[in-house]
Amino acid sequence: MLYPQSNDSRIVFSLDGVWDFRTAGEDSYPAAWAGAPLPEPVPMAVPGSYNDQNDELNLRAHYGWVVYQRSFAVPSRLMAGQRTMLRFDATTHAADVYVNGQLLGSHFGGFLPFEFDVTDVLRSGENLLTVAVDNRIGSSTLPVGNDAGTAFMGSDNANVPAVAEAKKHARRQNLPNFDFFNFAGLNRHVELYTTPASAYIADITMTTTRLVDVAADARTAASAVIAYDVTLDGTESDDSVPPSEQTVMSMSDSAASDNQAVTDNGRRVNIAILDSAGTVVAGITAGFSREGDGSVKASGDIVIENARLWNPGAAYLYTAVVTVSADGPDDESHIIDEYRQPFGIRSVEVSGTQFLINGKPFYFKGFGKHEDSYFHGRGTDDVLNVKDVSLIHWLHANSFRTSHYPYAESMYDLCDREGIVIIDEVPAVGMGWPQYANPLVAERHREAIRDMIARDKNHPCVVMWSIANEPGLDGEGDRPRLAYDYFRPLYELAHACDPQNRPVTLVCCQNDYLSDITERTMDVVCINRYYGWYNLSGDLDAACYALNIELDFWESIGKPVMFTEYGADTIEGIHGTHGEMFSEEFQRDYYARINAEIDKRPWFVGEQLWNFADFATFQGIIRVEGNRKGILTRDRQPKMAAHWLRERWNGIPDYG
Ligand code: GCB
Numbered sequence: 001m002l003y004p005q006s007n008d009s010r011i012v013f014s015l016d017g018v019w020d021f022r023t024a025g026e027d028s029y030p031a032a033w034a035g036a037p038l039p040e041p042v043p044m045a046v047p048g049s050y051n052d053q054n055d056e057l058n059l060r061a062h063y064g065w066v067v068y069q070r071s072f073a074v075p076s077r078l079m080a081g082q083r084t085m086l087r088f089d090a091t092t093h094a095a096d097v098y099v100n101g102q103l104l105g106s107h108f109g110g111f112l113p114f115e116f117d118v119t120d121v122l123r124s125g126e127n128l129l130t131v132a133v134d135n136r137i138g139s140s141t142l143p144v145g146n147d148a149g150t151a152f153m154g155s156d157n158a159n160v161p162a163v164a165e166a167k168k169h170a171r172r173q174n175l176p177n178f179d180f181f182n183f184a185g186l187n188r189h190v191e192l193y194t195t196p197a198s199a200y201i202a203d204i205t206m207t208t209t210r211l212v213d214v215a216a217d218a219r220t221a222a223s224a225v226i227a228y229d230v231t232l233d234g235t236e237s238d239d240s241v242p243p244s245e246q247t248v249m250s251m252s253d254s255a256a257s258d259n260q261a262v263t264d265n266g267r268r269v270n271i272a273i274l275d276s277a278g279t280v281v282a283g284i285t286a287g288f289s290r291e292g293d294g295s296v297k298a299s300g301d302i303v304i305e306n307a308r309l310w311n312p313g314a315a316y317l318y319t320a321v322v323t324v325s326a327d328g329p330d331d332e333s334h335i336i337d338e339y340r341q342p343f344g345i346r347s348v349e350v351s352g353t354q355f356l357i358n359g360k361p362f363y364f365k366g367f368g369k370h371e372d373s374y375f376h377g378r379g380t381d382d383v384l385n386v387k388d389v390s391l392i393h394w395l396h397a398n399s400f401r402t403s404h405y406p407y408a409e410s411m412y413d414l415c416d417r418e419g420i421v422i423i424d425e426v427p428a429v430g431m432g433w434p435q436y437a438n439p440l441v442a443e444r445h446r447e448a449i450r451d452m453i454a455r456d457k458n459h460p461c462v463v464m465w466s467i468a469n470e471p472g473l474d475g476e477g478d479r480p481r482l483a484y485d486y487f488r489p490l491y492e493l494a495h496a497c498d499p500q501n502r503p504v505t506l507v508c509c510q511n512d513y514l515s516d517i518t519e520r521t522m523d524v525v526c527i528n529r530y531y532g533w534y535n536l537s538g539d540l541d542a543a544c545y546a547l548n549i550e551l552d553f554w555e556s557i558g559k560p561v562m563f564t565e566y567g568a569d570t571i572e573g574i575h576g577t578h579g580e581m582f583s584e585e586f587q588r589d590y591y592a593r594i595n596a597e598i599d600k601r602p603w604f605v606g607e608q609l610w611n612f613a614d615f616a617t618f619q620g621i622i623r624v625e626g627n628r629k630g631i632l633t634r635d636r637q638p639k640m641a642a643h644w645l646r647e648r649w650n651g652i653p654d655y656g
Helices: 161-169 382-394 409-418 439-456 482-497 540-557 584-598 640-650
Strands: 012-014 017-023 042-046 065-073 082-088 094-099 102-108 114-117 126-134 190-196 200-214 220-233 246-249 268-274 280-287 296-308 318-327 333-343 348-351 354-357 364-368 399-401 421-425 462-469 504-508 525-528 561-565 604-610
Touching: 082 094, 102 114, 190 200, 190 333, 200 318, 200 333, 220 268, 220 318, 268 296, 280 296, 354 604, 364 421, 364 561, 382 409, 399 604, 409 421, 439 462, 439 482, 462 482, 482 504, 525 540, 540 561, 540 584, 584 604, 584 640
Parallel strands: 364 399, 364 604, 399 421, 421 462, 462 504, 504 525, 525 561, 561 604
Antiparallel strands: 012 190, 017 042, 017 065, 065 126, 082 114, 082 190, 094 102, 094 126, 200 220, 220 296, 246 280, 268 280, 268 318, 318 333, 348 354
């Protein structure tokens, strides 16, 4: 699914703004609300989580459905003959969507886009858009929640009669099996956009398949072979087409060459590759052909001479200007549709114990993050994203993991442009034995992997896929291969979906690493470790001792290994001469000591600590105003450890 774009063939209308809002029931919402103005609505900004936007309603505690509504008018003359789509960048977690009282459909899954064709639904004048959103999590949702609904975080005290009785009467609430606040609602942008109706560009894939003579600094290659793949759809896209012919043009040719391959229905694609200055450096014209699965595609290779490579810290982007055209009855060529797809040229590969970008061993310096901020919750916030990227540069970091769900598209665009490396993660967090036995979870998990890779495949910043965070692994249960049998097909699916075949990982919890057989089969071993915090708490000598025992084991596996989490809760302003837990000194000492151990291991390929910044969580007895493991506060001020890490990372090059 291509991100909506305005150009000569397409229009985008934003539906962001202040909508009407009502809370509804746990299991349902009044049907009458779908087709008429909401009774007594309160204002609610979109994009944004609803939870922190209203102080009269207790929206952090809300459990179940809410209803959003707004009206809009479209310039029908502009849209005549076009295909009109209604797109949601993400709604958390389930949504029913109505236009003028008509149910368009439902979507499940809170972090990836979906859309509906509204060409025949919209009317001229005002249209009423109603979106009902359910925030409930449970044992078959991703992320995973606790079905009971009235279990409590903290001590269970099930044997205390009064507690057991009170639980029966307690209000139902979302109880996450994960450690971030369940921010919900229309968290990301809502847009209407058009494409041509008869034939439109449905998808574009640009994949670096070969780099020739990469320079020692990895900034350039004598040439790069880029595989392109353009999918055409629409009411007339499937007119019979023969196998495509194509013409490869090098930089010396013009993209507008008249040596064009034309199919018998006359439709052809032209791809002009622009460098960052907007100069055409290569191009191709090809016809479409029908694939075995019925789709209509144009695919082949484009060669770019003297290619500039995308590197961490030194990004370089090209743009593929994709134009579909055909000859009209007047024998003149007419543009049917067009789309500008940015892409970067780079390779990613695991070799032995190294993680190679453009053939050079890369070292990850960074963090796990969250989409989280005051007032917005998990709502898309470009000011925050720009600020965070500037802090990543300030810290001399080079990467982060989208823990624990795919982020808004604009963050990936920013990282493409700024040369920041991403490990892209699906919302599979909180999983264990009940999920492995539940086919619905497996289906949702497969869908999340497919949709995430389909959405993010062209981003050069994405260098690895993470198919889960800290699932229960074998050795922890009595069925030794259950986790392996669940995750192996997902690992294979991720590889099969990715045209770039990037490395795939699963991020593993502090566990019995000797018995577990899943983590060691990943392309990169990604470990979350809390020696000195959750265990051996406060004793950094013991923590280092234990870490070294475990690292000796991983050395024997012969794969690249990295931290994807390690850290210590730290309250800014708490100090102590001996650096006890929760003080700023302890967090700094913790990183100094643990990092000194990994520095001795050349096969250790990265340190992504936990967390970039403090973030909101469900309330509970181990969380004071959320999770405080940030090296920055929630309002992005550095704790003492941030200054220490900044100096350390300044001394560690991206490429080792
Ligand atoms: C973890 C989780 C992360 C938590 C973190 C913590 O292992 O992956 O989501 O926030 O620990 O601080 O407990």
